[in-house]
Amino acid sequence: MKHPQRQQGFVLVTALIFLIVLSTLGVMALRGSLFEERMASNDRDRALAREYAEMALRDAERDILGLRFDGQFCATAGCATLRPDGTRPKTTADANFWGIDSATNPEAAFVDGGRTQALNMQGVYNADAATNCGMPVWSGANWEDAAAPARACTGTINAAVPTVPYGRFTNAPFAAPQGIPAPRYLIEVFAGPTLLSSSTSKVFFRITAVGFGRTTGPAGRTSVTLQSVFSPL
Template identity: 30%
Template sequence: MPKSTVPPVQRRKHPYRPRQGGVALVMVLLFLVAITGLTVWAARQSMLGEGMSRNQQDLEVARQAAESALRDGERDLGGVIAPSGSTPSCPKRVILPIKFTADCIAGLCIRSDAAYATYQWSSANSLTTSEPWWPTGKGGAWNNDFNNTTPTKPIRTPPSTSSACDSFTGAVPLGTFTGAPAIKGVAIQPEYLIEYFKRSVPGRQEMAVYRVTARGFGYTNRTQVVVQSIFLPE
């Protein structure tokens, strides 16, 4: 059988092309992940800084409110007359040693020196085992009744007269007896407790000494600051 005269098909050789493994795509994805991580970190840092600033401002508001209540307690002890135009929740009172009770009625507290010597923070859980100004969870005498619908304390916002001026227990809201205006912007009006002691003062006979403890609230009732002062009557 005669051989075919048709020439065989010649394959054309293509120029060399390097093999591509997707390295550029991987690098771009890595850069995107890194940039995204940096952006998220910067946003979190910004939010953290804003939260810290807000907490610090809240704490400062509570501290200033506590200072206001502390001075109000000192005015209460000193018998300062309510300013004209003010609306105290209760009539001005004269604070006498006989008015101080273990139940802290109307914010006036008394304990024996022997009792103070036995108080232990770790085991305190009631009025008989704690100092009056300790937190309520430790048996403190603040009385956290902030319900204006059926309150057991005099109302300060809005100010109104109260029939419980001589019988309410716990701390005294700001301006109750002095007519000091309520503080705006705080979650709860600041309040104070007054404790009575008898102490020997150098160069003087045994005399009455009062400790005023006040607590202030910030924009929420979870933010609280407690301050104290010692008051010596003239």
């Protein structure tokens, strides 16, 4: 009698190999999709943070001009927090308010941004601030973004210096989506002769603004930093 031939299992082995290959391809495709989704989410998060930083730049300009978010003067229309009297324009008659005298007013700008002063005096730095901070002022400022390690000035200040949240001096509303904190800014004041070595009466403001996104990590929250130079005249 003839014995039946033993099965070698070739078809089973081939099927298993195809199954492994298909599973690998599926996993790779899934990982690629997840990676692209993360990239898209990060791009959107940074775009959102940049938009908020731009809002903070405009808010700082209104702060300098003594205006509310709706274009009215805080001194007459009212704002929740007012800058000290004599440090901001009050009416359209103050079109030439910002000159050398205003820029060097000791109550208008501080070497440490008014770190130990009342809230309405904080966030504005004079031309000596960077020297006393031992670094650019924005590098030693507290942006309240849970940065790790925490930022702080060195030099004679040797502490974190303050920043201003969006809307504090302009009453501008900020409805934070998904718990995103309000953007923040700081202002540095420079009299024209300091920068231009001339007798100009112009005053320049360097505004640094930071907007935040949704994502947080070990180093802090996603953020975008923007700067602009502004002169009211």
